Each structure stands twice: as structure tokens, then as C-alpha cells.
Amino acid sequence: MLSVLSNVLRACAQKNGAAVVMSARTYADFTTQATFEIKKCDIHKLDEAPATQVVMTRDEGLQYYRTMQTIRRMELKADQLYKQKIIRGFCHLYDGQVDIFFSAHMELSASQTLFTSSQEACAVGIEAAINLSDHLITAYRAHGYTYTRGGTVKEIMAELTGRRGGIAKGKGGSMHMYCKHFYGGNGIVGAQVPLGAGIALACNYMGNNELCVCLYGDGAANQGQIFETYNMAALWKLPLIFICENNRYGMGTSVERAAASTDYFKRGEFISGLRVDGMDILCVREATRFAADLCRAGKGPVLMELQTYRYHGHSMSDPGVSYRTREEIQEVRSKSDPISLLKDRMLSNHMASVEELKEIDVEVRKEIEEAALFATTDPEPPLEELCNHIFHNNPPLEVRGTNPWTKLKSLN
Template identity: 65%
Template sequence: MRKTLAAAVFRVLSGVSQKPPSRVLVASCNFSNDATFEIKKCELHRLEEGPPVTTVLTREDGLKYYKMMQSIRRMELKADQLYKQKFIRGFCHLCDGQEACCVGLEAGINPTDHVITSYRAHGLCYVRGISARGILAELTGRRGGCAKGKGGSMHMYAKNFYGGNGIVGAQGPLGVGIALACKYKGTNEVCLTLYGDGAANQGQIAEAHNMAALWKLPCIFICENNFYGMGTSVERAAANTEYYKRGNCIPGLRVDGMDVLCVREATKFAVDFCRSGKGPILMELQTYRYHGHSMSDPGISYRTREEIQNVREKRDPIMLLKNRMVNNNLASVEELKEIDVSVRKEIDDAAQFAITDPEPNLEELGHHIYSSNTPFLVRGTNQWIQFKSLS
């Protein structure tokens, strides 16, 4: 005791800096390893039972989910800034507010499972393993982007992640094709096929439902219902707003998409359903986006600022997880603030890379046409120029 006190006095008198008080507090806390939480009961369609209404969150998973959701939130806000600075051109669709969806979905599947989605893809791209650098550099069209700067915001790819599709609803039939490949190869893998409430009205989505049900494919259809399509509320665009029932003969779940734990447990339930050979299942994730539909949409011409602020104050997914963790001794406020600081630095570094990394050379125009093939010649910008295509 005397030695410890003497050492402390020596450090103070000699000017040796001590650790910041917050770090000392974090280190000295005796946190719980896990806690049990009640989650909202899912509404069911053609199912006798659904996901559990209680779940366990470990401290390790909670910290991981928190950092991932904060990273996605910060990344989307940075993308908004880069777009307004004209580093990002063309289309850009942000998902801030919907972080619990992508993080909860990824927590409920295996890395070997497959995911395909719409052009609002940045968050799913991140949870599938692409760094913030790779995503932001893709948005700015740089060589270090996840699609080598060729895809931009609407066409991003990763291992077992198939975009990012620019055509509304096009990912529906493609996801069924991936699920068909899973069944054909006997891999016991599933495909998550995501689309929005606007795309739910596309005819190809109904065709995809029919084919998946007919062939009992391991396809989990996921409608991210953020209550507004392209500037239009769901009530004005859809005669049936119960999207989890839209599959008709396909079983469905309506899930609280603002609760990462609720999304995780519903996803696990749906995955088990598919892996057991029962065919497809449909999940409706009720969520909310804070930005407009795209960067050309201010997002307040068809809804009030008060509505958006009310969701931020009462249902924000990051806030909900943070309160659960702090109130149940899974983390401290200081510890989560440290994560916030590290995330901000990571995203700032990624943004700096995204505006300084060089753009692709013109010679790369024909690269990556096929995933694996011997090099072949591709006509360039005019008929007298040819480029060698590399996989």
C-alpha cells in the first residue's frame, strides 16, 4: 500500500502523466458478462410460433454491435458531407437510422451465407467485411474502392455480397437465383434478399416469391419498410401495407427494425426455418431513415421535422443499445465515448483516403468483366483502341 502511494506521489511530483480518468474508470469497472432482455414480439403470418421474446446479450457482442452501428452512422454522415463537397457524384442513398437492420441481420447469419440488396447498400457492405476506406473510396470513384471505383454508391460488392442493384426490385429474382444455387449445390447456405417498401410493389418481387415458394428455396425475403418510398408514404403507395403478408403462401414476420436484438433473433429464426428445408420466409423490418430517399431529396417535403426528431429521441437504434448496455452494467458511458472517438478517427482517415487515392487508369476499363478468365482484348473508347481484360 505504501509503495503504491509513494509511486503515485512520485509520478505527480516528477510530472509523469497519468492515464486519463475515464480510462482508469473503465479499467476498474467490474462489468457483467451478459444480460437478458425482453424484445418486442413479432407479428406472424402462416406461422404457429415465432422468434423468442427474450434474448441474451453478451458484453462482447454488445460492444461489437455498438461499434458497427456507430461506424455506419458516422460513415453515412461523412458520405453526406463528401457529396455536398462534390467529391461524390451521381446517385447516393444513405441508410442512417437503419443501422440495426444490417447489423442485426449479419449477427443472425454465417459469413458463408449470401446477401443481396438494393442501392441503399453502404451499411450491409460494411457488415459484410468491407472497410470504411473501401466503401468511401468507392463512393468517390477511386482505385482503392471495393469495386475498384467502377460501381459507385449503387453497385458495391464483397465476398458473398452481390450489391447494391440500381434497378428497383431487380435484386428479388437475383436473390432467388442465388438461393437456387445454394440448394442445387447442397451447401446448406441461405440467401438474404432485401428490398424496400417501394420495391415491394414491383411485379418481379411477386414473381420471385412465387418461384422461391414453388421450389422451396432457402431464400429469406426482407422488406426494409422505412415508411416512405421515393417521397411517398406507404399508405399512399400500397393497398396492402402488411408487407410481411405479401408473400401470400410464404410465412412471414413483422419485426421491430430499430432494435438490433429483435432483428438478430428474427433472423436466426428465419435462417433455421430455411435451413430445415421448409422453403422461403419473408421478414418485414419496420425501420426509419433520417435522410431523404437520395441526396436530391431533402426528406422534409412529405414529412415533418418533428416526426424525424421524435424518432431520433425515442427510437434511435444506437441510443436504444447504448441505454441497455449502460443500464445493465455491460459497458460504461466513458467506454462507449472512447469507441465514439475511435470511430470518428477511423472514418475521418477513410474520408481522407477517399479524396486522395488516385482514380482508375483508362486501361482498367475492361478489367473484371469475368471473375476468372484468361486475359482477352476488349475494345476501348473507340474502335482503334483495345485494352487487355484482367480478372
């Protein structure tokens, strides 16, 4: 990369008629770590809050940047495939659909950034603070978490297009993706929350010092089953982090019109709470680490509210502009985009170069394009696999009085 960078710089100098001797910048020239001041969390039933002075290393920053860009570009490609009717059915994008001003087929240069979403800092920040041996369950906006939990871009894209190489063998689609210690992707609003409590109860029972992160949106926060789960989790002191991803809008309406109280971090009443800047990956990381430490010390559960924003509609069927203004969306994009915030921090603290981050962008786009090609050419699962994979490593079995093998024989 350094030789390429040197050639680029030299070419630019020659183009301007300057005869200069260029010296390639080495990795040793970069700052290996830096301390950042972050926004203080609001707290509920806590004597102390997460730190506001935090350290990030160069390696961490580069990894965060790559992962957030991968999630964003993956969802951008999913948006394109949906508009081309290659992805069908429901599709709730974690980081959003393409801006109305961009063509579905537009290719951006390495120096361009397309703001399509804002929730990447939530997924990447949470994962930076817990272990892969911990457990995570979320609602239907699940593509980003499927990736951070260990799924590949190729598996996720193939699942969206219903192909055999998908992470759920092409049978789950957008809302039903799973991998080790990741329990979906659940389509019923709020129903994953009691399931998350069950996972946390199993962690307690096994005594393995693991915890469960259970995510839901502001639209689900008024569900009765969530309050029932608060009660059980607090009663049994479960190692459970409830996380409300408050992106300010449910299905077509603002939080102010849907909830008498929008202080979601206080909704647990008797449960410790944190309200966090969900647009800042370092704020999310430190708050999650703080909550995880409480849970592992037997002081759980903890309720976190991540204040984030969705630039797009609730789902692909929602334009997202009938209940808010374009000016509001643009203001958030220009001031609070999580990838831009991380990028600016790294550049201003000499932790990376513009060229290095552009190279990551190019690599990410290549990975996404290769995954999309696979997702559009891999075969669909055959009919005889209809009842496979209901249980792990189990042969086909009769489901509701129907055996797929018997049905196939009758058709022949």
C-alpha cells in the first residue's frame, strides 16, 4: 500500500510541475492510540456513570471503520437488489436505503461517502465491549448483527435472495438469520425480549459468566411483554442488558406521538438505566462495557437506551418522508453520522491517512460486489429440502401431517 501511495503522491507532484523528493509515510508515523472526550451518559438508579475519557487504539479504530463501512455498503447493496426485485418480501435495513437523490445503479468513487444510515455505531460499539461467547438477540432489523456475530457478507446476501448458500439455507430471509450465540432476527414486535431473558436465565443456570444482550426498538418499547420481562429479569437478577435502539421513529410516527414517556432508559423503573449517544461508537462501547461489568458482577439487569437515528423509512415499503422533513434528516447526516465521526477522529489525531481509509473502502466494495454476485447466481434450495434443518443435523421429518418426500412422490 505504501508504494502505491508514494506513486500517487509523486504523480500528483509531477502533474503540478513540482520536482520534489517524496518520502513514503510508514505505519510507525501514525499515533498508535489516543484519548478522547465523549458525551456523558444520563443515568438512572446508578451512583456512577461510564467514563467520559476513553482510549482507542489505531488498530481498534481501523477495525471499527471497516466493520461499519461493511454493514453500510452491504445494506446499500441490499437496497439495490430489493429495488431490482431480486430480494422479495420484507426487508428492514439496519442502516438504510439509498437516498432518493442517488440512482440505484450509481457507483461511487473511493473518495465519496454515501450517507444511507446511522445505526452502525450501535452494533459495532456493542460488539467491541462484549465477547463472542456472550449471547445476542434482536428484532427484525438484524443484518448488521448477523455480520458482527460471525456471519459472512456472502451468507447474508444469499439469505436475502433466498439462495441455498444463505446463512439460514435460503429459508429465513431478512428477518430470520442465526449463527452461534446469535438468536435472530425475530419478526414479532417485542417477542424477542422474553426470549432474551430466557437466554440470560440459562447463563445464570450454567454459571459460565456469560450474558445476553437483548435489543428492541422504540416502537416495541410499549409492548406489555417487555414490562413483564423487566420484572422477571430484576427479580432473578439476570445477566441481561436490555437495549432500546431509539431511532426516534416507529412505523410511521415519532416517539413523542407514540409514548407518554420517551425516557426509555427509565422504563425499567427498578432497573438501572443508561441513556447513551448511539451515534458515537466510543460512547456505545464504554456504556456497554460498563453495563456488562455490572451484569458479570451479579448486579444486572441493566437497561440502555441508544439514541440513534434512521435516515430511511421503517422498511423498504416506507419512503420515510411523510412524517418528518428532509431538512431534519439532512441535519443529522451532516452533524452526527457515526462513520464520519470516527473517520474525523482518526484523521485529526494522526491515527490513519485518508489514502488508507480509501483503500479500506475499495476493499469493502469489492467484497460486497462479490457477495452480491454469489447471491444472484447461487441456486435456490430444492423442494426436497423443505423440511430439512428444522433441527440441527436432523433428517427430514413430518411437519403438520405432511412429509415432503410423500408429497413429491404423489406429484410424480
